[in-house]
Amino acid sequence: MTTPLQGNAVIGQSGGPTAVINQSAVGVVEGLKAASFAGKIFGARHAVDGMMSGDFLDLTDWPQDRLDRFAGTPSSGLGSSRRKPKEDDVKAMVEQFQKFDIRYFFYIGGNDSSDTCRIVSETATAMGYDMHAFHVPKTVDNDLVLNDHTPGWGSAAKFVAQAFMGDGLDNQALPGVKINVVMGRHAGFLTAASVLGRRPGTNDGPHLVYVPEADFDADQFCKDVEAKVKEIGRCVVAVSEGIHDKDGAPMAAKLAAMQGKEVEKDAHGNVQLSGSGALADFLAAAVKAHLGEGARVRADTFGYLQRSFAGLVSENDAKEARAAGAKAAELACSGISNGSIAIQRVEGDTYQVEYNRIELTDVAAKTQHLPTGWIVNGNDISDDFVKYAAPIVGELPVTERVDGW
Numbered sequence: 497m498t499t500p501l502q503g504n505a506v507i508g509q510s511g512g513p514t515a516v517i518n519q520s521a522v523g524v525v526e527g528l529k530a531a532s533f534a535g536k537i538f539g540a541r542h543a544v545d546g547m548m549s550g551d552f553l554d555l556t557d558w559p560q561d562r563l564d565r566f567a568g569t570p571s572s573g574l575g576s577s578r579r580k581p582k583e584d585d586v587k588a589m590v591e592q593f594q595k596f597d598i599r600y601f602f603y604i605g606g607n608d609s610s611d612t613c614r615i616v617s618e619t620a621t622a623m624g625y626d627m628h629a630f631h632v633p634k635t636v637d638n639d640l641v642l643n644d645h646t647p648g649w650g651s652a653a654k655f656v657a658q659a660f661m662g663d664g665l666d667n668q669a670l671p672g673v674k675i676n677v678v679m680g681r682h683a684g685f686l687t688a689a690s691v692l693g694r695r696p697g698t699n700d701g702p703h704l705v706y707v708p709e710a711d712f713d714a715d716q717f718c719k720d721v722e723a724k725v726k727e728i729g730r731c732v733v734a735v736s737e738g739i740h741d742k743d744g745a746p747m748a749a750k751l752a753a754m755q756g757k758e759v760e761k762d763a764h765g766n767v768q769l770s771g772s773g774a775l776a777d778f779l780a781a782a783v784k785a786h787l788g789e790g791a792r793v794r795a796d797t798f799g800y801l802q803r804s805f806a807g808l809v810s811e812n813d814a815k816e817a818r819a820a821g822a823k824a825a826e827l828a829c830s831g832i833s834n835g836s837i838a839i840q841r842v843e844g845d846t847y848q849v850e851y852n853r854i855e856l857t858d859v860a861a862k863t864q865h866l867p868t869g870w871i872v873n874g875n876d877i878s879d880d881f882v883k884y885a886a887p888i889v890g891e892l893p894v895t896e897r898v899d900g901w
Contacts, residue, residue, distance in 0.1 A: 638864070
């Protein structure tokens with residue numbers, strides 16, 4: 497622990513937006529004010545880009561009613577970026593921090609963002625500039641290590657669960673095969689959330705669920721679908737965009753190669769998965785060919801719709817996102833020089849969490865996976881996952897159907 501610093505603060509939002517990322521930004525502002533922070537509070541436009549150029553918004557004197565409206569607004573209100581800063585970029589950021597007397601840096605994002613926070617903290621130290629740097633967790637993938645769950649996932653999971661509830665009703669009305677591709681590069685938490693709306697003892701979908709933690713085989717996939725269609729006359733399927741074969745090759749990348757297309761990657765080297773319907777189209781075509789002429793097979797890619805929707809937000813997700821930001825501000829103002837905030841569940845009969853500091857090196861560029869014990873036969877999700885996820889996601893709509901479904 498070091499002595500609290502005198503100066504200003506900056507908040508950045510990085511990576512994919514979520515429905516509650518602004519809650520975390522407001523949490524930081526409120527946490528600083530609660531700690532009697534005397535400096536200015538800036539928001540960086542478009543994360544790294546804004547911090548390199550000094551493009552800052554002054555949030556210091558925003559009234560509480562405006563902060564509350566901002567917190568309840570989806571997507572990254574400060575603007576986001578996927579830029580991976582190089583050495584010269586980070587030096588430019590620290591030079592802007594010196595110019596604006598910024599001594600507190602809060603970065604809201606996922607595992608790549610936590611790594612950026614680490615690099616900035618280490619570079620500032622190497623340049624002899626005293627600064628406190630904190631990572632505030634965020635990702636719809638729910639894949640940050642040492643976290644029970646991550647802000648943004650609960651609301652996206654609620655969206656996915658309700659989308660599958662509605663799609664399941666559609667599939668009952670017009671039976672056939674329906675395949676939905678859900679976000680999830682390396683972790684299947686969001687795709688697994690598709691099962692949360694199932695009513696026990698019914699034929700509610702999804703009937704098959706495929707996540708990146710289990711190897712994917714296209715031939716077996718078609719046989720699984722065929723078996724379910726023979727059993728109940730229809731099939732709803734949830735598939736993670738990050739499914740891969742037994743050799744670890746992403747199916748999306750294999751498809752691009754088969755079509756002679758170059759695989760698009762972001763600044764962090766990640767293969768571009770969302771925003772394309774190629775995987776859904778491929779799976780639908782494979783099933784249709786397997787089932788034969790006349791089979792009714794449809795596919796959708798949820799894509800970016802899962803991230804920044806208005807409404808449907810999980811109450812606990814919003815509350816915890818805000819509290820994580822406030823905790824980062826509290827620790828930074830107490831004199832702790834850096835760290836990441838982890839949301840960790842308290843053991844007991846009732847759902848409770850606590851917000852703990854972990855080292856940036858413990859979370860940076862690491863991935864948490866869906867426990868393999870929650871995956872059933874490589875194509876379904878267990879009730880243990882439902883028990884884990886239900887209090888985070890919150891209540892779902894109650895439906896009524898005629899007998900026999």
